[in-house]
Amino acid sequence: MNADSVWNPGRQRAPSYDDIVKAHEMMDGIVRKTPLQYSNTFSRLAGTNMYLKLECLQLTGSFKVRGALAKIGRLTEKQAGHGVIAASAGNHAQGVAFASARKNVSCTIVMPKNASPAKVAATKSYGAEVVQRGFNYDEAWEATQEIAKREGRTIIHAFDDPDVIAGQGTVGLELLQDLPGVDRIYLPVGGGGLAAGLSIAIKAKRPNVKVIGVESKAFPAMKESVKKGSLQSVKAGYTIADGISVKSPGRLTFDIVSKNLDDIVLVDDTAIVKTMFLLMERAKLVVEPAGAASLAYLLSNGHPAGKKEKVVSILSGGNVDMYLLGQVVAKGLMQMGRMVKIFILLPDKPGALKEVVDGIAELSVNIVEVEHDRLSSNIPAGTAGVYLSLELESEKNVPKLIEMFKKKGIEFRVVS
Structure with a gap:
C-alpha cells in the first residue's frame, strides 16, 4: 500500500522558506507570474496605495494550481505509478487535474453530486476521472480516503500538506520581487494553505510586513481557532464565497497561521458582491467571490494606516459560475x-x-x-x-x- 493513501496530518512538518524557493524553481516556466497591478480606482476607494495580485489570471483560474504542481512534482516514481486523488468541488480539482496531466499521472477527483456542472466539465477537460460522491465536501472527502486506500493513490490535500503549502507560498516570492516595499498584504483564508505558504515566504525576508487574513462571516473557522488556541469547527453557514467556506482549518495550516498572521478579519456577502461588480466595471476583471474577499474587506472597512502604505490584495481566483455572475451584476447595480x-x-x-x-x-x-x-x-x-x-x-x-x-x-x- 502507498503510505500517502492513508491520510495522517499528524506526521506533517511546516515547509521552510527554502522549500518555497525550490517549489518556485520547479514550476518556473509552467505557472504564470501573475501581474501585480496598481489601481488608482481602488486606491481612492480604500484610502491607501492599492495593488492587486491577479491570481484570477493564473492557469486553471486560481492559485491552487501552484500547490498541486509542487506536490505532484515531488512524487516518487512509485507514487506516480499508483496515481493521485483529491476531493474538491472547484479550484483544487482543476489544479490537481492540470498538474497530473503535465506529469502523465493518473488522476481521480471526487466531487459532491451537487457540484457545478461547469466545474465538473472543466475538471474532466484536463483529463481527470471525476467520481461524484455525497452532497458536500465532507462526504466527498470520506469517499476520497476510501478510494485512496483501496487503489493505493496518493491523496493531494487541498491545503493541509507541506508541499501544497510551499507551492502556494510562491505567490509571496513574486510579491517580494515585484513590490519590495510592501507594507501590508490582505488575502482570503479558507483552509489556510495560501495564508500559511505566503506568510512563511514574506515573514522570512520581511518580518515587519503585516499579513492579514480575510474570512467569510459565515465560516470564521480559522479566526475562532486562533482565538481559542486550538482547532475549532464552525457550524455550516451560507456564503457565495464557496472557496473559503471551510468548517475547520487544517492542523498544519493552523499552526503556521497562528504564528505568522497579524490578524484575521471577516467580510460579508454584500461587500463581496459589490466588490465583484466594481472589479468587473472598473478593472475589467472577473473575480470569484472568495477571490474578491480581501479587497471587499478593504473597500467596506477602509484602511486604518493611512494613504502612505503600500497595500496588496490577493485576488485568488476567477472561476465563477455564469448564472451567479449575472446575479452579481444585477445586485451590484442595486447596491450602487x-x-x-x-x-x-x-x-x-x-x-x-x-x-x-x-x-x-x-x-x-x-x-x-x-x-x-x-x-x-x-x-x-x-x-x-x-x-x-x-x-x-x-x-x-x-x-x-x-x-x-x-x-x-x-x-x-x-x-x-
Missing part, C-alpha cells in the same frame, strides 16, 4: 443605486402603462424588465400590479422617479 425595482398598481385598461412608461422615458431611465401581476390576492379586481426593474444613471435619479409617480397619482412602493 443604479437599478431599482418598483411595484405600481394601475387600472387594468389600455394606455395606463403607456402613461407611466412615457414619464419614465422623460427622466432618461431605462426599463430593464416589466412583470404583470393580476392574480395575487392583494391585487384588487379591475387593476393590475406591475413590477418595473429600472436602470438609473445614479441613485440621485430615485427621488425624481418617486416624485413623478406621486404627481401622476400612481400607487407605488420600492421593492429593492
